[in-house]
Amino acid sequence: MEFNDKQIQIIETAERLFAERGFDGTSVRDIADEAGINVAMISYYFGSKEKLMEALFELRVGKMKIRVESLLKDESLSPIEKVNMLIDEHIDRVMQKQCFYKIMVGVLVTNKNPAILKAANNVKIRNAAVVSELIKDGQEKGIFKKKVDVILMLNTMVGTVSQTMMSQDYYREFNDQVDIPDEEFEKLLKRKLSIHIKTLFKAILTNEA
Amino acid sequence: MEFNDKQIQIIETAERLFAERGFDGTSVRDIADEAGINVAMISYYFGSKEKLMEALFELRVGKMKIRVESLLKDESLSPIEKVNMLIDEHIDRVMQKQCFYKIMVGVLVTNKNPAILKAANNVKIRNAAVVSELIKDGQEKGIFKKKVDVILMLNTMVGTVSQTMMSQDYYREFNDQVDIPDEEFEKLLKRKLSIHIKTLFKAILTNEA
């Protein structure tokens, strides 16, 4: 499904507000006011507030699919390179679309919208399948350990990144980096996260120190 | 602050419903109905729905403090043993109070209630400080590596456990363990999580393979 400019504008406004205040905590009037449109437009374009949320998912997840799949199909990369790229891809995506990932966390906690829950689950299943494939490939090539719990491994990646994103202000304060410009801090954080998770994955996947 | 039996009953009902439906998604009437009390009682006992949430935090976090602090003060344990116990303590706590931790995640996403946000932040700061102390102790004893990012390490622990708790149904399905009784599966999951995170922490803290 395609969205026109106005729809995307509404979706992005909603994305920000949902992330800041939660789905229930955001009224359609809030969204309309912020987006500079009439309240009725939301029903007009999406049918309902719920459907607007689903449209948001469709827009964001739709783009995600393409990037992940193409990465893993690349034959010129070694399994380790692929895993590392997967990590960096994930960090980039989450840090770039922080709002969306905050919403995602909120939605998954409360099982309210079944359509979204199912969609999110599908993404998770697909990702796990792809990564499993990748791990198996590495195992066959003798690079990875025999016993790897893919789900727990992914939970560590996703969990660590989420947790870090959500508490980054606190992290900044703790490390006395409040004065660093936002952009630079984000770069720094992403680099640290990348190294951190790659270290963890090495411990999980290989026998090296 | 002390809570009487009726208040605790209300808090625990609210805890369950907040976890299931989110804060905004739960009405005081829902809570009153489930708890078998009058709607007005909530305002009467707690002042407001918001204050009820704060009371919930007070009750749960108050109990937490005692357990964590005493553990780390124990002089008879080695730094590694303490870290391992910290991990198991955390896993136990989260798995036992899943409802509460779900709420916590939801609350931290949306910055709505400043009182709770501040309280949660205090807990995090205190925990980080204590763990920092512990790490420093291990470093001085030459057991731990010099450079350890405590926050990222804790983010990995907290993030991995949260992520695993929230998607445990999916994990179960993925591993064909739907037939195992709930209690047994939880034990199994906790054991796996424990080993998993201890492995990660070893990689972060030590130089061994």
Add this chain to the structure above:
Amino acid sequence: MEFNDKQIQIIETAERLFAERGFDGTSVRDIADEAGINVAMISYYFGSKEKLMEALFELRVGKMKIRVESLLKDESLSPIEKVNMLIDEHIDRVMQKQCFYKIMVGVLVTNKNPAILKAANNVKIRNAAVVSELIKDGQEKGIFKKKVDVILMLNTMVGTVSQTMMSQDYYREFNDQVDIPDEEFEKLLKRKLSIHIKTLFKAILTNEA
């Protein structure tokens, strides 16, 4: 089901407004304003506007049942007397509860509320059955004709009374009776209707001139 004073007050206000403006044409705010109560009270007492309508039916139809059944069971009356009393009962009821009967007509035209439609149908079926019994009794006693279409006969009674009630202003004007006091005109109209329908029923039921 029993209704308290406030509920009855709301129901009666709604009855009047529904009759004047139709169900869809009456907003809950209209009802609340006229009844001097808060809008929320309607949901509070009845659940919804629809349910308020159902309550109105319950209140009115509930009272009707008793009067009709007792009348027809009376052993001391001849079939003709019973038929005549049935006619007068119906005229009285409709003229006294004009609002309610207007609503009934409106509801039956649009098949919107299935609960009410079913209830109304049940009343009709029950009435037809009772009257059929009565006619059969008269036929066995040789007073009534053999072939009588009970439904058409009842349709004539109900239709004539409805039609007359709904166009009484016009009837009054046509007969130059605008100056007669309301009460007196109603009496007159009821008497005329009574004689008119009894004449029709005699033609349907008996062989006399």
Add this chain to the structure above:
Amino acid sequence: MEFNDKQIQIIETAERLFAERGFDGTSVRDIADEAGINVAMISYYFGSKEKLMEALFELRVGKMKIRVESLLKDESLSPIEKVNMLIDEHIDRVMQKQCFYKIMVGVLVTNKNPAILKAANNVKIRNAAVVSELIKDGQEKGIFKKKVDVILMLNTMVGTVSQTMMSQDYYREFNDQVDIPDEEFEKLLKRKLSIHIKTLFKAILTNEA
């Protein structure tokens, strides 16, 4: 006023929907969707929803006038024949345009649209005048009784037919005629109604048995 093909198409769609769901229960969007036209067309062609309703009346009542008047002017028919033809005309008209008559009932119940109310009243007055003339003619010829309440008589005709039309499904069921094809049942019903009302009118108008 003349209506073009598109306007008539819209009017007829509206007629059906108004009959099914009532005026307020039908949105202009419903009509537009069913008619396969743009929503704005209704305002464009008729000015407003209200005016569309008036156009519907104009269309239907306009056609009615011609048929009734010519019938009664025919000098070759006896008063009794004319009355009988009037009855059959009415039955035919109502059964053929059931939708329109349902709407008419609904509109007359709620006094909302004054323009339509007035138009409907005019029709009624004109009809009553014409029938009065007809009755007077019969009285002068010694065929009809001296004292006849024309309005009540017409109310009986109109009321009986309306009532029968609106509850025909129930009538069918009551008489175990659900298996008869629709068309045949309608013919049967019309014949029965015709005989029924003619019997009633004979009782009202003449002295015969």
Add this chain to the structure above:
DNA sequence: CATGAATGAGTCTTCATTCAT
């Protein structure tokens, strides 16, 4: 001539809270 986009008023309902008892 015809329409897709847009709007503001209005709909019913739910909510947390208060108050008299």
Add this chain to the structure above:
DNA sequence: AATGAATGAAGACTCATTCAT
């Protein structure tokens, strides 16, 4: 101390209508 009744504000949504194209 505890509660049933009541309320005003706010919720999402639908509506008939308008306007620029």
